Amino acid sequence: MSNYKIIFSGPVGAGKTTAISALSDTPIISTNEQATDMTLERKRDTTVAMDYGIMKLEGDERIHLYGTPGQERFDFMWEILVEGGIGLILLLNNNRPDPFRDLDFFLDSFSGFIADTAVAIGVTRVDEAQQPTVADYHAHLEEKKHKFPVFEVDARERADVSLLVEALLYSLDPGLEA
Amino acid sequence: MATEQLVRVLGLGLDARFRSMLGVFFSRSCERRYQLVGEEADMIVVDMDALGARDAYAEHRRSQKTVPSILFSLDEAEHKTRGSIVLLRKPFTVRQLQSAFQIVTLRYIDTSLGKKSMPPAKTEQAEEIEVERAHNKAEMPGKQKPASTARTSSAAFSLSRHDEYIKVNSLLPVMAGNNGEEEQEYQPAHYLQSELRTAYEQARENGKNAVIQLGGGTVTIDPEQRLATVGMGKFQLREVSSFPLNHNSFDLSLVLAKDVPVERGGSENVLRLDELIWQATLYAAQGRIPEGTDMQTPVQLRHWPNLTRLMLVEGAVRISAAWVAQAESIDRLASRLGLPVRDVSSFYSAAYALGLFQSEDAVAEAEPKPKPEPSSRTEGVLKRILKRLRA
Numbered sequence: 001m002s003n004y005k006i007i008f009s010g011p012v013g014a015g016k017t018t019a020i021s022a023l024s025d026t027p028i029i030s031t032n033e034q035a036t037d038m039t040l041e042r043k044r045d046t047t048v049a050m051d052y053g054i055m056k057l058e059g060d061e062r063i064h065l066y067g068t069p070g071q072e073r074f075d076f077m078w079e080i081l082v083e084g085g086i087g088l089i090l091l092l093n094n095n096r097p098d099p100f101r102d103l104d105f106f107l108d109s110f111s112g113f114i115a116d117t118a119v120a121i122g123v124t125r126v127d128e129a130q131q132p133t134v135a136d137y138h139a140h141l142e143e144k145k146h147k148f149p150v151f152e153v154d155a156r157e158r159a160d161v162s163l164l165v166e167a168l169l170y171s172l173d174p175g176l177e178a
Numbered sequence: 179m180a181t182e183q184l185v186r187v188l189g190l191g192l193d194a195r196f197r198s199m200l201g202v203f204f205s206r207s208c209e210r211r212y213q214l215v216g217e218e219a220d221m222i223v224v225d226m227d228a229l230g231a232r233d234a235y236a237e238h239r240r241s242q243k244t245v246p247s248i249l250f251s252l253d254e255a256e257h258k259t260r261g262s263i264v265l266l267r268k269p270f271t272v273r274q275l276q277s278a279f280q281i282v283t284l285r286y287i288d289t290s291l292g293k294k295s296m297p298p299a300k301t302e303q304a305e306e307i308e309v310e311r312a313h314n315k316a317e318m319p320g321k322q323k324p325a326s327t328a329r330t331s332s333a334a335f336s337l338s339r340h341d342e343y344i345k346v347n348s349l350l351p352v353m354a355g356n357n358g359e360e361e362q363e364y365q366p367a368h369y370l371q372s373e374l375r376t377a378y379e380q381a382r383e384n385g386k387n388a389v390i391q392l393g394g395g396t397v398t399i400d401p402e403q404r405l406a407t408v409g410m411g412k413f414q415l416r417e418v419s420s421f422p423l424n425h426n427s428f429d430l431s432l433v434l435a436k437d438v439p440v441e442r443g444g445s446e447n448v449l450r451l452d453e454l455i456w457q458a459t460l461y462a463a464q465g466r467i468p469e470g471t472d473m474q475t476p477v478q479l480r481h482w483p484n485l486t487r488l489m490l491v492e493g494a495v496r497i498s499a500a501w502v503a504q505a506e507s508i509d510r511l512a513s514r515l516g517l518p519v520r521d522v523s524s525f526y527s528a529a530y531a532l533g534l535f536q537s538e539d540a541v542a543e544a545e546p547k548p549k550p551e552p553s554s555r556t557e558g559v560l561k562r563i564l565k566r567l568r569a
């Protein structure tokens with residue numbers, strides 16, 4: 001049985017748990033608990049270890065969907081989580097004070113993993129905060145010579161999350177046949 | 179082979195172009211078995227999205243309840259086939275259209291002419307029909323298989339399955355020029371897509387909203403928010419986007435107004451301007467590229483389109499990934515990805531309308547970034563994930 005993973009990461013409240021739920025064939029296993037630090041203001045229950053879901057393929061094959069904790073103090077786990085990962089889905093909460101800082105932080109934290117694989121970026125909560133726009137994200141990435149896929153995403157919508165994962169897969173191999 | 183009976187087809191709600199397309203379709207794909215006629219007909223085809231078409235069709239059904247019909251509609255909720263009525267969801271492919279005609283002909287027309295021994299169909303029972311599958315299992319009326327085969331194949335049909343990829347290019351079979359050849363180019367300046375751009379630029383310069391008044395409604399553009407309120411139904415938008423604008427019939431005017439608000443609030447008719455221009459361009463292009471585009475010149479995307487919020491053509495994600503990774507011509511990309519040139523051309527036209535392509539200088543200077551090739555084992559699992567995502 002294969003042991004492939006897709007990693008979902010991003011800051012608090014970006015919708016990682018929801019996005020994994022949208023794709024998972026099994027009830028998602030979350031290690032949520034009540035936040036005790038500044039994240040409490042944003043989200044009462046937050047993921048402090050990881051989220052885990054499974055996407056079942058034909059036969060017995062499974063793709064493991066791992067969500068990293070949103071709190072930066074747990075980032076030591078990321079290196080362990082990404083081992084053997086196919087690629088990174090990075091979700092950014094557009095309603096955070098400085099989404100570009102989040103973007104830079106996560107791209108930097110996962111730089112090695114991204115260089116070996118690929119990343120697709122989903123911007124969530126655009127209905128709550130219209131700025132920055134997707135075009136602004138591209139302009140920001142262009143300064144760093146990156147051309148990653150960036151889509152507006154509603155993490156509750158399976159179609160949005162699926163398209164984001166598709167973009168990740170085709171970024172890995174544009175010649176991949178459907 | 180016995181001469182096939184000519185089938186007379188009454189078209190309701192069909193504009194001149196649709197009629198012309200059907201004419202080409204009948205001659206090229208149906209061995210001239212069908213002919214559009216006036217009142218006396220063996221079957222009816224209806225564009226349900228056209229103004230007045232529903233009423234006209236209802237009127238005909240009242241007087242001719244048994245006449246079989248093919249209805250074209252954008253409305254997914256209507257896509258159940260009932261008795262002698264076959265509903266075909268737009269956009270549809272030529273193959274699906276062929277199959278719809280085949281179903282109606284085999285089940286209702288040839289039967290009534292005594293050519294086939296098929297029992298009458300269940301006239302009132304709802305039944306889903308898969309036109310795509312029908313095509314695979316049976317041939318066109320001119321090359322009929324035994325009745326039993328046709329019946330077996332039609333029993334399990336369904337209409338076009340819902341597909342996340344909207345086959346925009348299949349809205350109409352092909353854009354045929356005067357000589358019947360498929361057109362490869364069009365002039366964007368003659369279509370709504372260009373008027374939207376012009377209105378946006380004028381509105382931005384003047385610091386006001388722009389209102390484009392069209393025959394079927396209005397489009398209001400807020401340049402600051404880059405939003406547009408579309409004051410017309412989706413089929414009307416498609417209509418005004420698909421045809422070259424004619425000032426006589428469309429009554430086009432541009433009005434700068436500061437008191438016409440565009441409000442973001444989840445309302446369906448408020449679109450991002452980019453989304454609207456992309457959509458209008460796909461409807462206009464229909465597999466064609468802007469006049470003067472060189473199919474052989476390599477081009478490269480500056481960045482990915484915001485695909486989750488855009489109308490998609492077949493292969494949009496693959497095309498985006500490939501054109502972001504490296505510069506490539508339309509022809510070559512279509513060939514490498516194994517996609518119809520029309521799909522790649524449509525994507526090109528829409529992305530070009532949004533200014534997503536790099537300048538020629540930037541393309542010349544760009545150095546492709548080498549990416550590790552996925553192993554064959556990984557490639558296999560990527561394919562299986564894709565399959566799962568699309569299931």
